[in-house]
Amino acid sequence: xxxxALWLTLRLALTTTALLLAIALPLAWxxxxxxxxxxxxxxxxxxxxxxxxxxxxGFYLLVALGPLTAPGRLIIRLLGHPLAxxxxxxxxxxxxxxxxFAVQPMVAGFRAIDPALAEVASTLGASxxxxxxxxxxxxxxxxxITAAVLTFTHTVGEFGVVLMLGGNIPGATRTLSxxxxxxxxxxxxxxxxxxxxxxxxxxxxxxxAVYWRGAARRSVLG
Amino acid sequence: MxxxxxxxxxxxRFVLTKPWNVLFxxxxxxxxxxxxxxxxLVQAKGLITPRGRxxxxxxxxxxxxxxxxVADNLTMGGGQRGHGDSREILKLFRLDDLKDKxxxxxxxxxxxxxxxxxxxMWAENGGILLLDEPFNGMDVALRDEIIHDMRAWLAxxxxxVLSVTHDxxxxxxxxxxxxxxxxxxxxxxxxxxxxxxEERERLLKQLI
Numbered sequence: 001x002x003x004x005a006l007w008l009t010l011r012l013a014l015t016t017t018a019l020l021l022a023i024a025l026p027l028a029w030x031x032x033x034x035x036x037x038x039x040x041x042x043x044x045x046x047x048x049x050x051x052x053x054x055x056x057x058g059f060y061l062l063v064a065l066g067p068l069t070a071p072g073r074l075i076i077r078l079l080g081h082p083l084a085x086x087x088x089x090x091x092x093x094x095x096x097x098x099x100x101f102a103v104q105p106m107v108a109g110f111r112a113i114d115p116a117l118a119e120v121a122s123t124l125g126a127s128x129x130x131x132x133x134x135x136x137x138x139x140x141x142x143x144x145i146t147a148a149v150l151t152f153t154h155t156v157g158e159f160g161v162v163l164m165l166g167g168n169i170p171g172a173t174r175t176l177s178x179x180x181x182x183x184x185x186x187x188x189x190x191x192x193x194x195x196x197x198x199x200x201x202x203x204x205x206x207x208x209a210v211y212w213r214g215a216a217r218r219s220v221l222g
Numbered sequence: 223m224x225x226x227x228x229x230x231x232x233x234x235r236f237v238l239t240k241p242w243n244v245l246f247x248x249x250x251x252x253x254x255x256x257x258x259x260x261x262x263l264v265q266a267k268g269l270i271t272p273r274g275r276x277x278x279x280x281x282x283x284x285x286x287x288x289x290x291x292v293a294d295n296l297t298m299g300g301g302q303r304g305h306g307d308s309r310e311i312l313k314l315f316r317l318d319d320l321k322d323k324x325x326x327x328x329x330x331x332x333x334x335x336x337x338x339x340x341x342x343m344w345a346e347n348g349g350i351l352l353l354d355e356p357f358n359g360m361d362v363a364l365r366d367e368i369i370h371d372m373r374a375w376l377a378x379x380x381x382x383v384l385s386v387t388h389d390x391x392x393x394x395x396x397x398x399x400x401x402x403x404x405x406x407x408x409x410x411x412x413x414x415x416x417x418x419x420e421e422r423e424r425l426l427k428q429l430i
Binding site for chain 2: 114116117119120121122123124125126134135137138
């Protein structure tokens, strides 16, 4: 078992999840709070990683973050090294790749809230911030948790983007799924079996926890 | 106020003169939209309401906050100043035994009582309270008691009520000033005996 790769994978998934919650929450709320062409466009862009081959996303990011583009050159000047083939580069890629997994459950959650609740609260004198904090957010909490779990597990299982953008640097970009690929390339099936087992068990346990929790909630709230 | 939504066009002007005023009219005549306009939930031209004041609205569908029990529904989770005494309100609307229940454990009539209680509690002294079909689904005996107690509570605080109904008997029971609406226009305003005389005759004939 490659414990360095395991630790790196967890660190990447945690960082990505934290960043994505901060980005996706306001974005999802904005998408859910209206209609129109601009919102449709933003939603389409957000959903793109669902259908795009991860290697395509990885390739564009590799080019965009490298010395061939102005933003890439700026990053290299500021950091002293390119974002590609570094942990930070992987975080950028993972955030984009998992964006729909964070945004879409939250949009569904916000849309499921009866708009009359916010209206009533406003006629009772509650400010928009208070309404969001005490009514909208608590009612959307189950979908925010779903979004966080999906983002985390999806990032753990990421392969194409990591390979294109990060390569295979132990301790920096070599995640579990990359380690598994490596082990298979080396015909080290015993090690590959252990790595695959860890990823399978982790995914399955997470999903069981999500469904179990969902069932418990339904039986409590009727 | 003037308001347009698709085919519905609303052009109404009236003054609330009595402690209890009733907007009376058929479904689709714009009664609910008028309440929503006064509450600030729809944009309307020439709308005059006291600036910077709350005008609580009890909507037709109870719209209780599902994550709060009855007591917290009244206080909106607590912690906000400026509302009346919630204990007094719980008693007035006969909600003492229900105060720890979540909305999904309430019957339709109970939920409607909480809805009514919540709006009443947040009415400002000297302000306006908006009620959309407030006594729907409430059993008659309880309704009479609550109307009686509510009147006293509101009179003490000089709150002016504008309630919507299409029920002639309810308008008479409230003994209210009636503003009769049809097709988005005010067609009559005055004491209930004068404005709804015709409707009353028709109702009595049906009963006999």
